[in-house]
Amino acid sequence: xxxxxTPQKAAELRTELQxxxxxxxxxxxxxxxxxxxxxxxxxxLQITETxxxxxxxxxxxxxxxxxxxxxxxxxxxxxxxxxxxSYVNKELNISVAEVTTAHKLSEPETAALRTTLEKQAGRRxxxxxxxxxxxxxxxxxxxxxxxxxxxxxxxxEKFRQSLA
Numbered sequence: 001x002x003x004x005x006t007p008q009k010a011a012e013l014r015t016e017l018q019x020x021x022x023x024x025x026x027x028x029x030x031x032x033x034x035x036x037x038x039x040x041x042x043x044x045l046q047i048t049e050t051x052x053x054x055x056x057x058x059x060x061x062x063x064x065x066x067x068x069x070x071x072x073x074x075x076x077x078x079x080x081x082x083x084x085x086s087y088v089n090k091e092l093n094i095s096v097a098e099v100t101t102a103h104k105l106s107e108p109e110t111a112a113l114r115t116t117l118e119k120q121a122g123r124r125x126x127x128x129x130x131x132x133x134x135x136x137x138x139x140x141x142x143x144x145x146x147x148x149x150x151x152x153x154x155x156x157e158k159f160r161q162s163l164a
Contacts, residue, residue: 019055045069095121098128121146135152138155
């Protein structure tokens with residue numbers, strides 16, 4: 001990442017841009033603002049600067065947002081963040097774990113699960129958590145092509161197969 005210098009700085013930038021993207025995603029008015037080509041560029045930039053200050057974004061993050069807005073790419077920010085995440089994860093040897101749990105995890109539960117998955121993967125893990133109450137309990141995690149099914153539903157299914 002030429003503009004950040006290091007993968008660690010790129011990860012920090014990604015975190016900041018993600019906060020902006022989350023704020024934008026959560027506001028219909030902001031989505032409409034950035035999607036409307038009839039709204040003056042200067043007004044979009046001024047609103048973006050105000051949001052960036054409220055979110056505590058760095059000058060670099062604001063400059064990136066400025067470039068995206070000027071080039072009519074702000075609505076592509078999610079794809080840009082995905083590409084940035086891929087770069088950072090590759091450079092820092094991080095695997096992404098898509099984890100589905102039966103209920104929302106507490107901070108200690110999340111930390112314990114991360115530690116378990118990192119031992120299984122042999123590297124740092126970035127978890128993307130979703131909740132699916134139909135699992136009844138436990139979790140299902142996918143890291144690259146490996147699936148770890150520690151759900152109650154998965155155990156019931158394995159038991160059924162063993163009886164067949």
